[in-house]
Structure formats: structure tokens, C-alpha cells
Amino acid sequence: MADTVLFEFLHTEMVAELWAPDPDPGPGGQKTSLTVLESMGFRVGQTLGERLPQETLGFREELDVLRFLCKDLWVAVFHKQMDSLRTNHQGTYVLQDNSFRLLIPMASGLQYVEEAPKFLAFTCGLLCGTLHTLGFQSLVTAFVTALPACECWRWCLHAH
Amino acid sequence: MAVCVAVIAKENYPLYIRSTPMENELKFHYMVHTSLDVVDEKISAMGKALVDQRELYLGLLYPTEDYKVYGYVTNSKVKFVMVVDSSNTALRDNEIRSMFRKLHNSYTDVMCNPFYNPGDRIQSRAFDNMVTSMMIQVC
Numbered sequence: 001m002a003d004t005v006l007f008e009f010l011h012t013e014m015v016a017e018l019w020a021p022d023p024d025p026g027p028g029g030q031k032t033s034l035t036v037l038e039s040m041g042f043r044v045g046q047t048l049g050e051r052l053p054q055e056t057l058g059f060r061e062e063l064d065v066l067r068f069l070c071k072d073l074w075v076a077v078f079h080k081q082m083d084s085l086r087t088n089h090q091g092t093y094v095l096q097d098n099s100f101r102l103l104i105p106m107a108s109g110l111q112y113v114e115e116a117p118k119f120l121a122f123t124c125g126l127l128c129g130t131l132h133t134l135g136f137q138s139l140v141t142a143f144v145t146a147l148p149a150c151e152c153w154r155w156c157l158h159a160h
Numbered sequence: 161m162a163v164c165v166a167v168i169a170k171e172n173y174p175l176y177i178r179s180t181p182m183e184n185e186l187k188f189h190y191m192v193h194t195s196l197d198v199v200d201e202k203i204s205a206m207g208k209a210l211v212d213q214r215e216l217y218l219g220l221l222y223p224t225e226d227y228k229v230y231g232y233v234t235n236s237k238v239k240f241v242m243v244v245d246s247s248n249t250a251l252r253d254n255e256i257r258s259m260f261r262k263l264h265n266s267y268t269d270v271m272c273n274p275f276y277n278p279g280d281r282i283q284s285r286a287f288d289n290m291v292t293s294m295m296i297q298v299c
Contacts, residue, residue: 043274046271046278047268047271047272049235049236050234050235050236050267050268050271050272051268051271051272053235054234054235054264054265054268056235057215057216058206058215058216058233058235059235133236133278134235134236135170135236135237
């Protein structure tokens with residue numbers, strides 16, 4: 001099915017384009033690219049946060065929203081559910097995906113671990129944007145220990 | 161069949177508000193503003209109820225002598241408020257629900273428009289046309 005890989009190809013090109021050697025390398029170059037990717041993901045997340053829950057009934061609490069993220073959102077974007085969700089019930093959630101779609105074609109193991117963060121920036125923004133639309137201010141960071149598994153940590157600052 | 165349609169952002173400022181009788185617009189603005197309290201009451205009441213999940217359609221918010229005000233809230237806490245003429249008794253609950261669903265779909269389309277910044281006033285012509293079609297049917 002070609003449509004499942006279309007987004008992966010687009011994403012690879014986005015990262016490659018933003019990481020292309022800058023003719024005038026400033027000191028904040030790399031960081032701006034990460035921010036650009038995250039903000040792109042944020043805007044996409046905002047629209048997904050409107051469109052995907054359209055047919056479902058209202059969310060009652062934070063856990064409902066997180067469940068929506070792990071199931072509906074992840075399935076819509078990556079065609080699989082999140083593998084595990086852990087929480088400390090005080091606003092921090094850890095979402096784990098053992099075979100993150102965007103990292104699968106790269107490697108399986110420890111090779112390229114340093115390059116992995118830039119491929120996660122868009123997805124972090126995506127989660128942040130969706131949460132923002134659904135009413136939660138949050139901070140999302142991602143870790144990769146061994147490709148293609150990745151973990152996203154999310155701190156909830158406050159619900160508004 | 162609607163006399164006034166309003167889209168209110170989650171911070172309670174209007175993203176879009178339009179009413180048919182061009183004179184007396186202020187009265188409708190005021191009505192929508194006062195209905196926000198009722199919307200908040202309904203949302204918090206539903207939160208405390210033992211229902212598993214809450215519905216998006218809030219139903220009749222409050223009736224006045226000439227008009228009836230209906231409400232709908234999305235998952236992103238954006239509220240839609242619709243004022244209809246009381247004399248139009250043929251209007252049933254199902255019709256109001258389908259009007260809100262149309263509004264919700266159009267609003268989602270506006271959000272997905274890359275030229276729209278979330279939080280700005282809605283200026284989309286497609287959205288305007290859809291609201292016009294909802295208002296014109298009264299004549």
C-alpha cells in the first residue's frame with residue numbers, strides 16, 4: 001500500500017532539507033532546524049487534534065486524552081498503536097514505541113543513534129500540538145536508546 | 161433557519177459571529193455572551209455526572225420570549241452557539257443537531273487550512289457560505 005510510505009518519504013525529505021549544509025553557518029543553525037521541525041509538527045498536531053476526535057464523544061479526563069493519543073492518533077499517523085503508556089499520575093507520561101515507523105528503515109541497533117533525534121522532532125511537535133488543542137499545555141521530549149525503539153516523555157504543565 | 165450563529169474560542173472570545181437582521185446586531189451579541197455562562201454550567205454539570213462520556217451537543221441553553229439559544233462544544237473547547245426564532249416551531253432537535261454537525265465539519269476544515277492561524281477570526285468564504293445557507297432557509 002503506497003499511501004503508508006508517502007508520509008515517511010516526505011518526512012525524510014523534510015529533515016534532509018532542513019539539515020542541508022547552510023552556506024552561512026550561524027551558531028544557532030542546528031537548533032533552529034529542530035525548532036522549525038517541531039513547529040511544523042505542532043501545527044499539524046493542532047489540526048489532527050480537531051479532526052480526529054470529531055466523531056467521538058467528549059473526553060472526561062487527562063487519561064482519556066492520553067489513550068486517544070496512543071490509540072487513535074498513533075494509528076492515524078503511523079498505522080499502529082503505541083506499545084506502552086506509563087504514568088506517575090502526577091502529570092508525567094512515558095509513551096513507548098518499540099518499532100517507530102520513521103526509524104525502521106534506518107537501522108536496528110545502536111548504529112546512527114546520534115542522528116536519531118532530528119527524526120523525532122516533528123513527532124514531538126505533533127504530540128505537543130494535539131495536546132494543546134485538546135487543552136493541555138505540555139512539554140514533550142523523546143529519547144532513543146536503540147533503534148528503532150523510542151520513548152516520548154511528556155510533562156503536563158497545566159490544563160487550560 | 162438560524163437567526164444568529166457564533167463560534168467562540170476556548171478562551172471565550174468570538175472567532176466568528178453573524179446574525180441575519182442587520183439592525184439590532186448588538187442584542188444578539190449580548191445574547192451569545194450571556195449564553196456562555198450557561199454553556200460553562202452545562203459542561204461542569206456533565207463533568208460531575210456519572211455518564212461515561214460526555215456528548216458534544218448541549219441542547220437548549222435557554223429560551224427567551226422571541227428566541228431560543230442552542231449550544232455545542234467540541235473536544236477542543238470551542239463552542240458553537242446558535243440562536244433560532246421561537247416562532248419557527250417546525251424546527252426539531254434532529255435538525256439542530258445536524259446543523260451543528262455541519263458547523264463542526266466546516267470549522268474543522270477552517271482549522272486544517274494552512275493559511276489560517278488558530279486563534280484568529282474566521283474569514284473563510286467557504287465557512288461564510290455554509291453559515292449563509294443555514295440562515296437563508298427561514299425565508
